Amino acid sequence: MTTDAEQLLRGAGLRVTRPRLAVLDAVHAHPHADTESIIGAVRRGLPDVSHQAVYDSLHTLTAAGLVRRIQPSGSVARYESRVDDNHHHVVCRSCGAIADVDCAVGHAPCLTASDDSGFRIDEAEVIYWGLCPACSTAPTPK
Amino acid sequence: MTTDAEQLLRGAGLRVTRPRLAVLDAVHAHPHADTESIIGAVRRGLPDVSHQAVYDSLHTLTAAGLVRRIQPSGSVARYESRVDDNHHHVVCRSCGAIADVDCAVGHAPCLTASDDSGFRIDEAEVIYWGLCPACSTAPTPK
DNA sequence: CGCCGTTTCTTGAACGAGTCAAGAATTGTC
DNA sequence: GACAATTCTTGACTCGTTCAAGAAACGGCG
Numbered sequence: 001m002t003t004d005a006e007q008l009l010r011g012a013g014l015r016v017t018r019p020r021l022a023v024l025d026a027v028h029a030h031p032h033a034d035t036e037s038i039i040g041a042v043r044r045g046l047p048d049v050s051h052q053a054v055y056d057s058l059h060t061l062t063a064a065g066l067v068r069r070i071q072p073s074g075s076v077a078r079y080e081s082r083v084d085d086n087h088h089h090v091v092c093r094s095c096g097a098i099a100d101v102d103c104a105v106g107h108a109p110c111l112t113a114s115d116d117s118g119f120r121i122d123e124a125e126v127i128y129w130g131l132c133p134a135c136s137t138a139p140t141p142k
Numbered sequence: 143m144t145t146d147a148e149q150l151l152r153g154a155g156l157r158v159t160r161p162r163l164a165v166l167d168a169v170h171a172h173p174h175a176d177t178e179s180i181i182g183a184v185r186r187g188l189p190d191v192s193h194q195a196v197y198d199s200l201h202t203l204t205a206a207g208l209v210r211r212i213q214p215s216g217s218v219a220r221y222e223s224r225v226d227d228n229h230h231h232v233v234c235r236s237c238g239a240i241a242d243v244d245c246a247v248g249h250a251p252c253l254t255a256s257d258d259s260g261f262r263i264d265e266a267e268v269i270y271w272g273l274c275p276a277c278s279t280a281p282t283p284k
Numbered sequence: 285c286g287c288c289g290t291t292t293c294t295t296g297a298a299c300g301a302g303t304c305a306a307g308a309a310t311t312g313t314c
Numbered sequence: 315g316a317c318a319a320t321t322c323t324t325g326a327c328t329c330g331t332t333c334a335a336g337a338a339a340c341g342g343c344g
Contacts, residue, residue, distance in 0.1 A: 050294050073213040090261045099259040117241040119232045121272035130263035192323050
């Protein structure tokens with residue numbers, strides 16, 4: 001496992017550091033986790049990492065395209081390791097649960113807007129809002 | 143104009159207050175404005191409104207469906223008055239500019255996920271990421 | 285194998301959008 | 315007009331995230 005992560009980092013031209021390896025593992029192990037959860041997961045194997053190291057690592061990994069950052073309205077930043085496979089997310093309005101959804105309309109056509117206003121579009125991000133199975137049957141979150 | 147806004151509020155079963163009217167006007171006048179801009183716009187006509195009144199009004203109006211809240215990753219909350227017409231947004235990665243885009247695939251089919259994981263989906267939100275015309279020709283944001 | 289320059293991490297303070305809470309003012313109804 | 319309910323004002327406060335300075339780790343080189 002560590003070897004995997006190490007190769008990913010080297011492949012991206014990044015230095016291999018303990019915090020980065022741990023962060024990469026944590027994101028793989030906990031898809032859609034927020035930063036605080038990732039800090040917790042990282043510290044299980046590396047008790048003394050600073051929160052800042054995790055923030056820095058997440059930024060670096062995101063910039064390198066090794067993890068993806070998502071942030072639905074009203075939520076804190078979350079991270080996942082599925083990248084470059086054109087999938088989207090469903091978010092529960094009630095409990096905030098997130099699940100993956102493959103692209104609705106085939107391969108990657110979501111990238112086509114009807115009128116792009118002159119923008120050079122490079123990514124289409126889709127978030128479906130609704131209620132997860134649990135909240136759907138048992139309403140009234142509060 | 144005020145009459146319009148007043149009818150919208152009454153139609154939604156909301157009390158008609160000066161701050162709410164001003165907020166509604168401001169959102170109509172400045173699509174995709176963030177909260178701070180809206181506060182500024184509101185205070186041009188109503189100098190003594192508290193920021194809290196604006197926050198409250200925006201929440202109420204959003205809950206009533208009179209305005210829509212959008213919040214692209216890394217941005218603060220923004221509001222717009224186009225509701226219920228199934229349009230999406232393009233966001234410039236460089237300068238943060240936002241433009242409207244009509245639904246790519248016809249009427250409202252974006253609401254169909256390929257596999258909804260058991261969620262009861264009620265809305266599909268699409269954000270296209272790219273570079274606006276200005277940033278596209280003049281690169282290097284920094 | 286050990287040194288060196290660069291990058292990354294630690295520590296701790298700071299920031300800003302947004303929220304909470306208590307009391308005063310306003311709304312709409314009787 | 316007066317009352318109950320809602321909304322607004324004021325001001326403190328939270329929480330995720332960023333900033334900044336110095337210490338430590340990384341990896342290329344001899």
